[in-house]
Amino acid sequence: ADTIKVGVLHSLSGTMAISETTLKDTVLMMVDEQNRKGGLLGKKLEAVVVDPASDWPLFAEKTRELLTKEKVDVIFGCWTSVSRKSVLPVIEELNGLMFYPVQYEGEESSKNVFYTGASPNQQAIPAVDYLMNDLEVERWVLAGTDYVYPRTTNKILEAYLEAKGVDKKDIMVNYTPFGHSDWQSIVADIKKFGGAGKKTAVVSTINGDANVPFYKELANQGVSAEDIPVVAFSVGEEELSGIDTRPLVGHLAAWNYFQGVDSEANERFIQEWKKFTGDEKRVTNDPMEATYIGFNMWAKAVEKAETTDVDAVEQAMIGIEFPNLSGGVAKMNKNHHLSKPVFIGEIQDDGQFEVVWETDGLVAGDAWSDFLPGSKDLIADWTAPIKCGNYNTKAKACGGQGQ
Amino acid sequence: MKHLLLTGCLLLALVTTLPAASAGSVVSEQAAPSATPASEEPGGNRQVLLARLTRASLRESAEVLDQLERSGGRAMRGLFAAMLAGDLYYHRETGRLMAVQKNPAGERIGSDIFTGEGLGVQSRGSIKKVRVNNRLRSHLRDAIARIDLMHGTEAQKEGAVLAILDDLSPQNMRLLQVTADAGQSDRVSELIELARAMVELRDSSVTDARLSAIAVMSGRLEAPVRNQLQRLLDDERESDRKIRIAAQQSLEEIEGRIAFYDFMEQLFFGLSLGSVLLLAAIGLAITFGVMGVINMAHGEMIMLGAYTTYVVQQLMPGAIEYSLVVAVPAAFLVSGSVGVLIERGVIRHLQGRPLETLLATFGISLILQQAVRTIFSPLNMPVVTPGWMSGVFAINPVFSVTFNRLYILLFALAVFALLLVTLKKTSLGLNVRAVSQNRDMAKAMGVRTEMVDAMTFGLGSGIAGVAGVALSQLTNVGPNLGQSYIIDSFMVVVFGGVGNLLGTLVGGFSLGVTNKFLEPATGAVLANIIVLVCLILFIQKRPKGLFPQRGRAAE
Amino acid sequence: MTTVEHNRSLFGNLAGALAQLRAPGEGSSLLVAILLGVTLLMSAANLLLPAESPLYVSTYTITLMGKYLCFAMLAMAVDIVWGYCGILSLGHGAFFALGGYGMGMYLMRQIGDRGVYGNPDLPDFMVFLNWQELPWYWQGMDQFWFALLMALLVPGLLAFVFGWLAFRSRVTGVYLSIMTQALTYALMLAFFRNEMGFGGNNGLTDFKDMLGFDLQADGTRVALLMATALLLALTFVASRAIVQSRLGRVVVAIRDAEPRARFLGYRTEGYKVWLFVYSALVAAVAGMLYVPQVGIINPGEFSPLNSIEVVVWVAVGGRGTLYGAIVGALLVNYAKTRFTAVMPDGWLFALGTLFVVVTVLLPKGLAGLLQRGRTTDAETRGENNTGEVSAGDAPAEPITGEARA
């Protein structure tokens, strides 16, 4: 082929369009930029955009379409875990290459996927550490949308908190359906739970659309960040752009990137983004940075491998470093996850985050959690001689439990 | 809760403040000269402190603030309040501190932090915000509370004492003593009395005194009271049987009262959810219930109303307080006109084929969703809650009602009443029903059926738009807004009985209340499932809904 | 010829052939013939031709076709109850999904210890939720025959109980429609719950093989496609037999004047229940075939909007004609596939407009268009009476009675 094709597999309609459209635009911007730099291997890049419409089986179908019909060399895509799970068998069958840019629950590592978002140890654990050490939180509300990412994260956190000596009584877990919009009772419960005389915080894995009504209810019931701070893992600048943040000032989020991070690269990226979208008010967020890193690493790996062949690029990817937007350098590990810094930010009245805490160095993403019984012995390592995604360090074998 | 953090810092502050001056008197002394301008205070020390404030790291700031409070007392309230609100800036070159606020035109207007003197428009690059984080904010709040305990309004004093209930340290008690000596209103005195009783119960060893303390505490709904009684009962060292029994009784009484208010709270939550369901369904009760159009685009009419609210707020950034008043008629017009267009353009061609309206309106709903994505972006749009709709109406420490929910409840009832009157008292209502029952005959009686159809569909859509204004206060204003309400809306209309407005009202509220009473026991998801199953079973009992249409013709 | 063109011409042929239907009886067998013929040709082209061949049909097309045919079967199921009996089910997705879950459970058990955690007994999602043993309702699902049985039994039973309750109480019209919607909505919420033991939102996925055949092998895919085509043909023939039997005529009578039918001695609720159960079973079969071909089943399949979409396919194709439902499902889904790839940002405009235009211009859907091409006078209305499956031209609108009376 005379171009290198880049598949973009993000929902542009349906419930997930609200989050994913931005990532499609980000990839398009990256492709543009790369082409301005002269493309890759002397060829131009060509983006192939499809709309899987927030429909999970459609994700699989579109992946197949991208790989067999369009013959793309790489795919940037997916947001929800279920979409990724749907795509996974197809991408493995056809030996494609995908970059997944969203924080997720971990417990996975595929040869054909690079995970540039955070895994729980790059987001949830540091956030809890911060709450516990800096804000002296003793009582915990783990509130999440009822699906796998919150469930897993909360399981990890429960185990982690209990290991830190937190009493079971001081942990309240609450799950709500997708798009839950009536938060009155739950917020009232949180208030009551927090009224028992111990410093309380909410760790929120509430997803997407449910957040706006949740925060609105928090604001209206007068739960302020000083009383009961809420730290969220799915609320970034983009989500905040849909809320009046003045009553929410001081609530927290944990990410590997904030738009407010002071760095030259970030400044440039933001400018470029605003120019690309033609909207001065457009914000950037963590999954965009993840896409940015993923894309550039892929470009670097292709140049290193001097081909877009998946197996070659996959091997070339491991160990690649690329400056992230927060001033440091991100590194792709053997388990296809990144090493990245972790930031905690407080919501400001302009919808931005103020970084109030950051890890000292980089945190390497874990594919398998150390806090879950089923996976604490597992690691992923895609280099020889192990070369698998679920190597059991006890049984010294691939394939989960090992036989 | 808030009290915990607040008192934690209060304690910290007191440790540093009080020993410095012999407690009590100093506090009130400091208050006296505060009318004099800041610059006259002893020592350029304060200027130094203020300068430090602009440069300090977040950690150092706390220390600077303490010193400022000690030196400036009441005079510092403005500074603290501005900083708490995030309005405190300093000039990059002169380092001068100022409160900065945006005017409606979006310009930054500075004013002196102490005198309030106007400093004119500040360019964006010339000023920088004084950084503040959660920790500082609670610090500031406590400082303000301390100032308020002496000099604040009644409500502020009350709040300050309430905060102290969480931490009854000797220092705090001394502070309360000073406050009490200054003579206070009944409510504040009562709270101070309560604080004393709590200390008595905790520290005293005289059974009678402790019993009377318990008597004072009995029936109080403040959380610290409950927590203390609970701790006392949990504490094995507490061996005085009389005290235990009294405490037990007292706690039970408190819990009894709380149970009652919990019930009230749930009822309110239920009614509030009901009002949302009602609002969402009410337009559909017309387009579907009365006209018989299976209007899958109903949700998008709501969505248009919500977007209208957003646009209105963008157009009048200086008058957010009034934006909703403008948005209601605007949303009615926007959604209503789109409704009329849909009716004239599409529905009209489907007369006598009501089932096909499902297909067409489904198509329209897809188009409208995508249109909104194209025009406004797929992101949610921020809609601001005006001040008068924010906050809670606290009836007592355990039962409060949020204003926005309360207003929306009232609004839903008002819209309903208005609609009922429109349909009952104008010829439109009669004509719609006639047309829906027998179009040809209505024509033969001279009814302008096209007009009636357009007006009715417009009315139903307009009402949906109005509902969108209310919903914009509670939930996402985004392209998916409509989808999240369409199922519920149909459910409510059908449950109430198609074609019966009153049914929609009762249906909405009963679904809301049932849901909210189930939720504490089952969780949100299961509550929802149970409600649905009940609904299915209910319809077996009453196949035509709550208020079926009766008579021969309905059979 | 590229695959796209191939696709296009494929559909062109199909539509053309349908348009040439001379008589309804012939038309139906023609449809079956085309269906099987095309499937066979595609299968052969996929398996026998080298990938470079211009006539090669890619596996992508094969799976796509398989999915369409499943949808077609589902649409037919909806049409049987809606078009012929006036039961507008807005919840048929529930039966489809239940069938799918049955198959999904079997496929999940087939993974065995090849899951990421390598647990031989528990599916992955149970392992990381710390489940210790297989819940009782997963027992036996590793047997194909048992899974098959359950995948039919459960939706069938649900349809029976729901239908029996609803039809006996004479719940009709929109009330019934909304209750079916409530049913599927409740199931969706229930299946979203991780405690239910069906994998919550992620559903069941990462299937490996079926009856020992690798699901990713071309041969298996082709076999699945052929099985789907065969079953579609079979259910089509069976459904046609049903609607053409006296039972079918009674059902149409019930649609138009249920009280009258009762006064003739027909126990209408019985007819409705059986028809509903039959239709649910067809939907379940479609779901069972769907899951191995798309590789995932998740509670989203229960979403009320999905079921509404199915109704839309039927309406586009032409309610009350079985082949109309099939054509509608194929066309709309093909349009969706093309639009989402060709105009990812604006395809909803196109699809929405398609729906509006079809409704306004083609009152009887595409089937009406075909029929019109067939009958001599073009502007005929309401006098089509050549029997067969054209029950679509009922003057009485079942729902009207409800909403308007």
Place this chain on the structure above:
Amino acid sequence: MNVTAQARELLRRDTTWPFLVPRQRAVDVSHQVILYVEGLSVSFDGFKALNDLNLYVNDGELRCLIGANGAGKTTLMDVITGKTRCDSGSAWFGRNIDLLAHDEAAIAQLGIGRKFQKPTVFEAHTVYTNLELSLKGSKGAWSALTAALTGEQRDRIDRVLETIGLVNARYQLAGALSHGQKQWLEIGMLLAAEPRLLLIDEPVAGMTAEEAERTAELLTSLAGEHTVIVVEHDMEFVRSIARTVTVLHQGAVLAEGTMDQVQNNPDVIEVYLGEDA
């Protein structure tokens, strides 16, 4: 009874399960009376449509039911056919069948056919199919699946078509018939069903005098083998067929007797016939 006892009861060898016992029982007319209606009352929202009504109809009789509009004639038929539940009273079909305990379909299968006041036919079906569906025989879903017309049944339909004068319209959709044609078709559907008791609500409304005459002949010929109850306002028609006439008024029987008796009853004249009818 507890569950085990119930189970034991079910498993007893010497009994047939109640739901397997054929429901159809032959109507017992050993006392010559085929329909007993006693003390029947029906009210709608407090309005008494039937008020303690008594009516006895002999087997094979042709009974005319007249009465003012709103007297409750249609309501009476509704109760007999199971469409409307009554507040009190009883209705027996022969001596052995309690009509109030059956639903519409069961009652129809017992052999009570009905023609509605407003003609109702299956509009999407042809005239022929309408008749086919009305034929006497098993009405179960399973048997309908395999049912085919026997030659005998075809003949019957042809004969009915002839009787109702719709031979030429046999393949027309019933929905496209004119009002009067629908009336005929509905009568035809009754004929095809061969019920024991026919309840006919206003058969000649909208028919020409000539047609009414034909209908009269038809009904008269049916009587004897069948029992016929006719409601009609057309006095000429009633006169031409009537043997016994029952007059209803405000939900109760006002008068009963031969046409002459009734016609000269001053009450009937006052509330129904008018001065010079």
Place this chain on the structure above:
Amino acid sequence: MIRIEKLNQKYGGTQILWDLDLDVEKGSCTCIMGRNGAGKTTLLKCLMGLLPASDGRILFGGKPIEGRAAQARAHLGIGYVPQGRDIFPLLTVEENLQIGLPARKDKARRIPQRIFELFPVLKDMLHRRGGDLSGGQQQQLAIGRALVIDPKVLILDEPNEGIQPNIVRQIGDVIRMLNEEDGLTVILVEQKLGFARRVGREFRLMQKGRIVAADQMAKLDDGLIRQYLAV
């Protein structure tokens, strides 16, 4: 008053009315008769504008109205009592009557007392649902409803179907009175000879979509009846 020229009407492919001409004079009372399916109802519906005519002209007071909608014809003063009554079943009797008020020339806001004088039953039933009334009551309501618009021409399609004898008389009297005293033009479709003779002053016989005979009512003889009305 009303003049129909060369009216044709088709239902789908089947033609129902064939080049039909009809002339109704002001103040006349014309009775249209014909067998079932002759096309009487179709003719009236075309006249009322409820069915589109395939072609032909309809003149009302000399002005063509074939292009105008039914509601406009109602406003011009054509009152219609359909076959089968077509009462609005879920509206009360009062509401059924009120529907027509806006079509009146005088814009009265209340139901004219005259209606209740003609049909006293309606007064008692004012607040019951139209659909609950018995057939006869509904028929009276249907006529009353048509009269509310204060029509110049009243069209009645078999108004006696299912009506008790004394009310049939009463309706006949009312029609006659309206025609004779108020000068209302009446077009009546009727099957019952007795009634037609009593009320109508002219007759038109229809067969297979055509008018086949027209004359004064007195001239309606057995020959015509046998030829066109007998089965």
